[in-house]
Amino acid sequence: MTRFHPYHGQNIRLLHDNMVAYRETSFAHALTFSEKPLRPGEIFLVEIEKNERGWSGHMRIGLTQFNPADHFELPQYALPDLHNMGKSWIFAVTKSHNKVMLNEEGDTENGDEPYQSVIGDTDIVQTPQGSFNRSLLLPLGKLLPSNKSGSNSYHMPKKNVLPTDVGSRIGIMYKVNGDTAEMRFIINGEDQGPCARYIPYQGGNLHAVVDVYGTTKQVRIIQLYGVSTLQNACRDKILQLTSEEDLNKLPLPKKLKQFLRYEFVQEGEDISPVRKEKIVEERTCMKCEKTAVLVTRVNDAFCRECFMVYVTHKFRAAIGKSKLIRDGESVLVGVSGCQASSCLLHLIQEGLSGRAHKKLRFKPGLIFIDEGATVGMSAEERLASCTQVLEVMEKTGFPCYLKALEQAMELDREGDTTCTQSSDCESDQQGRAPNTPSNPAHNLTKFHQYDKAEEQLKTLLNSLKSVTAKEDLIKSLRQKILLDLAHKEGYSKVMLGDCSTRLAVRLLTDISEGRGAHVAMDTAFADTRCSDITIVRPIRDFSSKEVAMYNILNNVPSVFIPTITTKAPDSVSIEHLTEKFVTGLQAEYPSTTSNIMRTGEKLHTEKKNTSEKQCAICQGPLDTDVPLSSALSAVQFSQTVSRCSSVTLSLYSTESEGCGGGDKSCQSKEEKESECCGRGDGSCQSKGSKLTQDEVMATLCYACRLLIKDLDDVNKLPRHILNDISQRQRRVRMKTEIEEFLLNSAETT
Incomplete structure (x- = not known):
């Protein structure tokens, strides 16, 4: 019996007495070999039993002189990896054009020269290893008797069976020609001619190799x-x-039909035996050669001590190379309770402790932002989660702050910064370590007192149709709270626990959402979009696996807090779907996130000098100042045409007098002037007039325009955003009124 060798790629599972090879996941690490070396003239025949959509490329097959019994290190692919290792002759099976040949120099050329078939043209195929019926080489399930007299000959009623289709049968063999051999393909009963010559078969046994690659999911030996x-x-x-x-009409038991139907296993159906556990060989540390306890990447094995040195050095080097954080500087550290922020907090603690070889010199303060209102958590549930996070923060002895996301709706209110310590907030502002509260939950009961703001936040989120828009808005509000507290408490830096996996997801998400101009700021070590406060990400070079292993080895506690995408389908939002894609790819290719991050580091965004050139929501650079011939202007014109009927159309509808386009939000110039509290001299300080959608759109970047385009009333946005937009509008009107009195650059010279 011909079988597959038990040594195979990590994604292969052998079934039915090692005669079926099934690729469980991904499209790589799927090499299989014949159990025994092939003899001259022996045909090794496999049938494609199952395909999987969503991949490119198809099965690879050929010969190799590498013996699988030697357990040599298997590459990911047969082509080009195994082929480049030498002593292997492998070709890709394609839908057509399978008559190819390697010349003596190893180059591929057409194999259209005349040749003699090794299988002949009779019903019985004669080979040096024995004879068999020719029908065994033909696609199974496509054969019909040539007549009704019971003849043993068969014909193909359909000529469109492709070599890559389910049921297609592909064979490989070699024929001796003097001191060398030539390899032959046999596809669906047709000899494809020599595909490789000058094979030194005397230099070692030749094993058949099959790479269950791409769309090919499962193959069976015939x-x-x-x-x-x-x-x-x-x-x-x-x-x-x-x-x-x-087959379904045959009067046979169900189990027997299932046995007969295994050639027609449909995609998604389970196929038999229980998966065997993989045997993991013992590894040694790449630094000290002691027994390794973890593997960060494919070849990076560490013992516990070396891993701690490696992580600590990476963290301190990121801070040291940037030279952004000065001695004695106050730094606000965002704590969310997740694995990454917990890892960052522990690294800071260790760096400031007496055990550190060289202590960190900045003064940290901790902040936790409760986002329970976005997922409809009750007051008791929010209280419980805040208590858990607060207990973790207070054990550090650093100043602690607690904020609720709904506070971003009323940032103008005085004294909205709530301290969660049993001692007064003055101890924080003086930089002294607070006393641990005897009953932190008692203090937290005074915290959730923003019922009006919570209702406004829920109304705003419910007005947004997509989860993607909600995620972006929550992110902007969270960042606004961080920057606002940093301003009020005198922190010049904000430190976040974003690891490389999270930033890689954010990079691809930003590009998908139209935030390409913001990628450099959102993923860089230092985000300088705010003039006086810098956001830094010191663990941006840590993978999520390294973060998790660090927390496990140091028993670092973390707190799970649900978000709007928790237990949601993968396609619920762009970011959630991107995360699924990146983490799945990272599991198969450990360099995925590092490659994405290296690509992102090549991007650069020019910083805007004035706030008027920044988006009112995300504070990113405005990318909507484009010429009239741009795609964005065309979209704006199309939207204006669809809304307006009898008014004069203009590409700059944001500056037109009838900017509402017929909707109820339109305010004429006279109506706006009647609401002005000034005297027409530009001194207007009124905040009571409502903004139109066009006025708001004019101050937003492209992605944030998509965020609020379906919002029924833009005046539901947080107060600080509306005030910023109103101030910009007043400045524009004032500049227009006094423009004729201003000196231009030519006149000043």
Whole structure:
């Protein structure tokens, strides 16, 4: 019996007595070999039993002189990896053009020269290893008797069976020519001619190699030699004479039909034996060669001590190289309770402790922002989660602050910064370590007192149709709270626990959402969009795996807090879907996130000098100042046409007098002037007039325009955003009124 060798790629599972190879996941690490070396003239035949959509490329097959019994290190792919290792002759099976040949120099060329078929043209194929019926080489399930007299000959009623289709049968063999050999492909009963010559077969045994790659999901070995079991012989004969549709009509038990139908396993159906646990070989530390306790990447094994040195050095080097954080500087550290922020907090604690070889010199303060209102958590649930996070923060002895996300709706209110310590807030402002409260929950009961703001936040989020828009708005409000507290408490830096995996997801998400101009700021070590406060990400070079392993080895506690995408389908938002894609790819290719991050580091965004050139929501650079011939202007014109009927159309509808386009939010110039509290001299300080959607859109970047385009009333936005937009509008009007009195650069010279 011909079988697959038990040594194979990590994504392969062998079934049915090692005669079926099934790729469980991904499209790589799927190499399989024949159990025994092939003899001259012996045909190794496999059938494609299952395909999987969503991949490119198809099965690779060929010969190799590498012995799988030696357990050599398997590459990811047969092409080009195994081929480049030498002593291997491998080709990709394609839908057409499979007649290719390697010349003596190893180059690929067309194989259209005349050749003699090794399988002949009779019903019985004669080979040096034995004879078999020609029908075994043909696609199973596509054969019908050539006549009704019971003849043993068969013909193909359909000529469109592609080599990559399910049911296609592909064979490999080699023929000796003097001191060398040539390899032959046999696809669906047709000899494709020599595909490789000058193979030094005397230099080592030749094993068949099959890479279950790309769309090919499962292959089965077809037994051509020896005596088949009665069970398999009966199944093959029944399937030769019966179509899949007629198979269900046979008067056979259900289990027997399932046995007969294994060639027609549908995508998504489970296939048999229980998965065997993988045997992991013991690794040694790449630094000290002690027994390794973890592997960060494929070849990076560490013992516990070396891993701690590695992580600590990476953290301190990120801070030291930037030279942004000065001695004695106050730094606000964002704590969310997740693995990454907990890892960052522990690294800061260790760096400031007496055990540190070289102590960190900045003064940290901690802040936790409760976002329970966004997921409808009750007051008791929010209280419980805040208590858990607060207990973790207070154990550090650093100043602690607690904020609720709904406070971003009323940032203008005085004294909205709430301290969560049992001692007064004055101790924080003086930089002294607070006393641990005897009953932190008692203090937290005074915290959730923003019922009006919470209702406004829920109303705003419910007005947004997509979860993607809600995630972006929550992110902007969270950042606004961080910067606002940093301003009030005198912190010049804000430190966040964003790891490389999270930033890689954010990079791709930003590009997908139209925030390409913001990628450099959102993923860089230092985000300088705010003039006097810098956001830094000291663990941006840590992978999520390194973060998790650090927390496990140091028993670092973390707190799980649900978000709006918790337990949601992968496609609920762009960021959630991107996260699924990146983490899935990272599991198969450990360099995925590092490659994405290196690409992101090449991007650069010019910093805007004035706040008028920044988005009113995300504070990113405005990317909407484009010429009239741009795609954005065309979209704006199309939207204006669809809303307006009898008014004069203008690409600059944000500056037109009838900017509402017929909706109820339109305010004429006279109406606006009637609401002005000044005297027409630009001294207007009124905040009571409502903003139109066009006025708000004019101050937003492209992505934030998409965020609020479906908002029924833009005046539901947080107060600080509306005030910023109103101030910009007043400045524009004042500048227009006094423009004729201003000196231009030419006149000043």
